[in-house]
Amino acid sequence: MLRKNECITLFSDLQEISPEEESEAADYFEAEFEKERLEFLSGQLPCDRPSAVWAAKVLYHSAQLHMIRTDTEKKIKNLIPAFTGVRNVSSLLSADLSLRFLPQVLVALSTTDPDDPLVKILEDILTEFHYSAVGYDLDLQRVNWEEELKDRTYRKLYLERIVQEKDGKLAEIPLINSLLKAEFGMHKDAFWKELK
Structure with a gap:
């Protein structure tokens, strides 16, 4: 249900x-x-x-x-x-x-x-x-993001969920931020205008 x-x-x-x-x-x-x-x-x-x-x-x-x-x-x-x-x-x-x-x-x-x-x-x-x-909102300071997101499928799903939820705190993590920007390319504003 x-x-x-x-x-x-x-x-x-x-x-x-x-x-x-x-x-x-x-x-x-x-x-x-x-x-x-x-x-x-x-x-x-x-x-x-x-x-x-x-x-x-x-x-x-x-x-x-x-x-x-x-x-x-x-x-x-x-x-x-x-x-x-x-x-x-x-x-x-x-x-x-x-x-x-x-x-x-x-x-x-x-x-x-x-x-x-x-x-x-x-x-x-x-x-x-x-x-x-x-x-x-969780404290994820101890997460090794390179290790966490090394699997391509999991990384893709994780990034999609961050965008879906518009989780700005996770999107500010340098590795995740660069991955998101690489995925968006020149269409970043169409997907997430507020992303810095």
Whole structure:
């Protein structure tokens, strides 16, 4: 529902996710990944099913925790586990199928309670998966951008998302700025007039 209609069903109690539901979700995300892969023209990137399911659980539980906080403090680490997979282009793009919606949940959580410990946990996740957070203000000073953007497909997608979100803070990073200007060429003003 979230990917198709941009809405999510929240329950009055935290729901356990069964292995069958995880398997169905993995099948769904693999199909969605294949659809998106057609847009980024790379037959070499497989869907990382575990990363896609992990990200979906993070998103789902984060939205639930916005509404339900009774006796959840001790459960947060189980509900929002750290990423344990291998961070590569496949895992980043697979996780993005869900994590791209996480900044909206973060805004809702921090509006309700800026000191909510869940906000820090989710921001740490998005700092690791910052492609999904383009447009959301994060501290990315530690990112080695040359290493991060060495994959041609990922670099292209990252630059497109920066332009789509008009993320001026990321566009000011010298390497990204030069990459954007090289992509735009003499048509820079047509794509992003405000870009310096």
